[in-house]
Amino acid sequence: MPNRFVFLLAALLVIAGVARADDYRLRALRMIQNDFQAKGQAGLDRLETDSLQHVCNKYSDKPPAPLLRLVEADQLATVKYPADGRLMGDWREGEKIAQSGRGFTWTDKPGLPVGGNCYNCHEISPRELSFGTLGPSLRNFGRNRGNTPEMRQYVFSKIFNAKSFNACSAMPRFGYIGALNEEQIRHLVALLLDPESPVNQ
Amino acid sequence: MADPMKIRAQMKGDICDIKILMSHPMETGQRKDSDGKVVPAHFIQSLSVDLNGKTVISGQTGTSISRNPVFGFKVKGAKAGDKVTVNWLDNKGDKRTDEATVG
Amino acid sequence: MRQSIAIVGALAIVIGSLCGQAAAKDAATAEFDKFREVMEDSNPAELFEAKGEDLWQAKRGPKQVALAESCDLGLGIGVVKGAYVQMPRYFADAGKVMDAERRIVWCMVEKQGFSAEELFRTPFANENFTPEPTSLVTYVAGASRNMKIAVPISEPHVQDTYQLGREVFSFRAGPYDFACATCHGEDGKRIRMQQLPNLAKKDEAIRAYQGWPGYRMTGGFMLTQQWRMNDCFRQQRFPEPRYLSDTVTSLLTYLTANANGNVYKGPGIKR
Numbered sequence: 001m002p003n004r005f006v007f008l009l010a011a012l013l014v015i016a017g018v019a020r021a022d023d024y025r026l027r028a029l030r031m032i033q034n035d036f037q038a039k040g041q042a043g044l045d046r047l048e049t050d051s052l053q054h055v056c057n058k059y060s061d062k063p064p065a066p067l068l069r070l071v072e073a074d075q076l077a078t079v080k081y082p083a084d085g086r087l088m089g090d091w092r093e094g095e096k097i098a099q100s101g102r103g104f105t106w107t108d109k110p111g112l113p114v115g116g117n118c119y120n121c122h123e124i125s126p127r128e129l130s131f132g133t134l135g136p137s138l139r140n141f142g143r144n145r146g147n148t149p150e151m152r153q154y155v156f157s158k159i160f161n162a163k164s165f166n167a168c169s170a171m172p173r174f175g176y177i178g179a180l181n182e183e184q185i186r187h188l189v190a191l192l193l194d195p196e197s198p199v200n201q
Numbered sequence: 202m203a204d205p206m207k208i209r210a211q212m213k214g215d216i217c218d219i220k221i222l223m224s225h226p227m228e229t230g231q232r233k234d235s236d237g238k239v240v241p242a243h244f245i246q247s248l249s250v251d252l253n254g255k256t257v258i259s260g261q262t263g264t265s266i267s268r269n270p271v272f273g274f275k276v277k278g279a280k281a282g283d284k285v286t287v288n289w290l291d292n293k294g295d296k297r298t299d300e301a302t303v304g
Numbered sequence: 305m306r307q308s309i310a311i312v313g314a315l316a317i318v319i320g321s322l323c324g325q326a327a328a329k330d331a332a333t334a335e336f337d338k339f340r341e342v343m344e345d346s347n348p349a350e351l352f353e354a355k356g357e358d359l360w361q362a363k364r365g366p367k368q369v370a371l372a373e374s375c376d377l378g379l380g381i382g383v384v385k386g387a388y389v390q391m392p393r394y395f396a397d398a399g400k401v402m403d404a405e406r407r408i409v410w411c412m413v414e415k416q417g418f419s420a421e422e423l424f425r426t427p428f429a430n431e432n433f434t435p436e437p438t439s440l441v442t443y444v445a446g447a448s449r450n451m452k453i454a455v456p457i458s459e460p461h462v463q464d465t466y467q468l469g470r471e472v473f474s475f476r477a478g479p480y481d482f483a484c485a486t487c488h489g490e491d492g493k494r495i496r497m498q499q500l501p502n503l504a505k506k507d508e509a510i511r512a513y514q515g516w517p518g519y520r521m522t523g524g525f526m527l528t529q530q531w532r533m534n535d536c537f538r539q540q541r542f543p544e545p546r547y548l549s550d551t552v553t554s555l556l557t558y559l560t561a562n563a564n565g566n567v568y569k570g571p572g573i574k575r
Binding site: 022025026028029031032034035036037038039042043044046047048049052053056057060104105106107119120121130131132133134162170172173177179 | 331372449467468469470472474475476478479480481482486487492493494496497500504521537538539541542544545546550551552556
Binding site for chain 3: 207209221226271
């Protein structure tokens with residue numbers, strides 16, 4: 001076969017392949033919209049993807065670089081900092097908040113905040129052995145990165161809206177959705193950054 | 202009449218290994234249902250195992266045994282082809298008898 | 305709290321204590337795995353297999369017909385052996401790809417005349433109640449014990465459903481931005497101490513398939529894959545998937561086909 005023809009054929013196949021993938025996605029979305037029902041506090045509005053979810057779904061969690069920056073800046077803009085500028089609370093309270101947290105499922109009583117349940121995904125205090133590995137270990141976080149105003153700002157922002165620094169992160173946007181309030185986030189900042197916290201021992 | 206038991210009786214060398222799966226709610230009388238009402242006690246009180254018509258094991262069971270209990274026994278003096286009969290009686294007077302052949 | 309004890313010979317249940325490394329908690333998992341191995345030899349699920357067999361054989365419903373003489377699970381009317389591990393599959397008479405539970409309920413409604421509304425009202429078991437489809441699924445699953453999983457993936461309808469299932473698996477939504485893949489899309493992860501198989505991978509998908517339907521020790525009842533999908537979506541903070549819906553079937557097609565070739569050991573046991 002002449003080279004040009006092979007090239008054209010290959011291009012068409014690629015386009016067809018991409019078109020087929022988009023086709024499945026569209027059909028799957030329609031199927032999903034059809035197949036769910038509201039239950040408890042979990043309404044059908046939860047299936048309406050916001051701009052962040054839309055981008056991450058469209059690009060299978062790997063959006064192209066310029067779009068990535070845009071999305072992250074967008075998410076960072078949602079962070080609400082405490083009016084008094086105080087970003088650190090009590091690490092003891094932080095540990096309690098990291099341990100507990102249920103809510104948002106259709107068997108949970110509605111009402112916010114619901115807590116972070118950070119141990120589901122992270123190693124945090126060395127005293128807690130029952131921790132998940134979906135997220136990185138946070139051991140020695142403060143010791144390694146320093147308890148500076150910049151770091152406090154970063155940690156607060158990250159917990160409020162994790163997508164600010166990694167657009168398609170697996171971590172939920174706890175502050176943005178109201179799962180954690182300002183006070184709770186402050187305590188978590190202390191858990192990670194306070195030199196007295198077991199995390200940094 | 203309650204649901205049938207599943208009985209397995211297998212020769213392992215010269216020991217007969219008997220496993221019995223019983224279908225029973227085994228309520229202790231201490232559990233409360235979702236309406237807050239106490240679920241009445243309903244549990245197997247006694248059980249016996251016969252080999253070719255002769256009782257080889259008999260005993261009383263109490264409320265600490267879980268729902269759908271599994272019992273295992275090792276019996277000497279049995280051979281393939283023997284008949285194993287298991288009987289149970291519960292606190293409400295309900296009973297069940299099932300058989301199996303030793304394999 | 306009642307003790308939950310199975311008296312099997314000299315079985316002792318040892319739960320590792322929470323001292324030392326995180327490996328200690330994995331010791332608890334290892335002990336439960338040993339317990340599970342012994343229990344699988346006399347799994348209370350067998351009681352539900354027996355019950356399911358009775359339901360399969362009996363003439364029932366407004367049409368007074370037995371499933372044994374009317375229901376085709378893909379290998380011919382009344383053929384149960386090996387059918388479970390070859391589903392989901394396409395059924396021309398229904399015009400749909402169906403998983404085992406969906407097909408069984410379809411047969412109950414179409415062949416026996418049972419009310420679909422009734423069956424959809426209470427689809428899942430609890431301490432006080434086991435729906436008939438659950439016992440039937442357990443019976444049918446038991447009849448595929450020790451057989452290789454063989455979803456007919458090259459059949460066009462099944463292939464199509466598989467691709468849709470793959471899309472559902474990676475769909476992020478809800479307040480937590482979770483997709484199935486968020487927890488089940490990477491190797492070697494766990495949530496607290498619960499190991500998370502990477503279900504997108506061919507050699508790990510078996511870890512999700514094996515053990516279902518499963519007898520839950522806590523409470524003493526059977527749960528099926530349809531229940532498992534339902535509860536996953538609950539934990540994802542999604543609204544509820546409709547029982548026996550295309551979305552659930554497509555997911556089950558994706559997950560089961562990924563486990564093709566592995567041997568299914570029959571109904572399992574859960575904590």
